[in-house]
Amino acid sequence: MAQFLNKLIPTALAIGTGISLIDSSIYNVDGGQRAVIFDRIAGVKEKVVGEGTHFIIPWLQKPFIFDVRSTPKNIKSETGSKDLQTVNISLRVLFKPEIDKLPWIYSKLGMDYDERVLPSVGNEVLKSVVAQYDAGELITQREAVSREIREALTKRSKEFNLLLDDVSITHLSFSQDFTTAIESKQVAQQEAERSKYIVLKNEQEKKAAIIRAEGESEAAKLIIQAMASGPGFIELRRIEASKEIAETLAKSGKVTYMPNTGNVLMNMNASGK
Incomplete structure (x- = not known):
């Protein structure tokens, strides 16, 4: 055994x-x-x-x-604008290595090539592009800024054999002092617009009152002229008033028309009493 x-x-x-x-x-x-x-x-x-x-x-x-699939990565940077404002900006990048260049990437950069390249290149590009715009332009021209960052970052990454499928700005903010100043300016502009609206409204109401007064004055003049020309105008107004009163009484349920009494309208409730 x-x-x-x-x-x-x-x-x-x-x-x-x-x-x-x-x-x-x-x-x-x-x-x-x-x-x-x-x-x-x-x-x-x-x-x-x-x-x-x-x-x-x-x-x-x-x-x-x-x-070798597209992988997302966030890049953050604190830089300065053209008008010396502090800008906090974040990018979301979708990247992948160039397949034919993998031996070069491994030899020169190693397995953690993305950590070695993207943060450094991203900060470089962000500082370069943001410095060309002032704070207001970074807000109003965000699409143009994003496009310029994407083009510059794609070009720089290509030098390290990295391909970028997408680059987008995910966050853009300024220092607290600048943000407070912007908010105060917006409030002041809103108050100015409101005051301007009130002034315009008062002017329009004043004009309307003047036009209304002029119209009433003109109407009074016409009535005086009509009365001075003869009794016809007064008689016409009396007939119109009588017609209006008759139509109102005729529509009332408490009044009936008595043809045999000389076209007299009688109040049935009153006669019942």
Whole structure:
């Protein structure tokens, strides 16, 4: 039995070593990933390995897996505007490495290439672009500022073989003193507009009163002239007044028309009493 175990142990060790070698010689590259191979003799291989299961020489070679899908990253910077106002600005960047340049990225920048490049380049671009605008322009021309930042950042990132799918401003604010000054200015402008409205309203009401008075004066003159020309105008007004009174009484439910009494309107409630 002891002799059998002595023979079995080397065999088991050989099998275990073989399985370990096979396991260490196989690696997988998942979807959305690429691999760069480091060879202890030849260095970083120029060929980028695609998705799938691949073989390497254990100990001599080692794979480094990169995610090549678009990845979001936030970049924050505190800089100064053209009129020397402190500006806090944040960007959201969608980036990915240039696949054919992964060996260069690994050799020059390492696996944490995004941390080495994007914050530095992002701050550089933000300070350069924001310094060309004053505080008011940063607010009113935000789209133009965002476009200029995107173009400059895309160009600088390309120098490090990084591709940007999108760049957008997510936050833009100023110092508390400047913000308070802007709010005070807006309140003052609103008060000025309100005072202007009140003045214009009073002027319009004054003009309306003058026009109304002129109209009443003109109407009085016409009435005087009509009365001076003869009794016809007064008679016409009397007839119109009588007609209006008759129409009002005729519409009342408490009044009836009596044709046999000389067209007299009688109040039935009064006669009932």
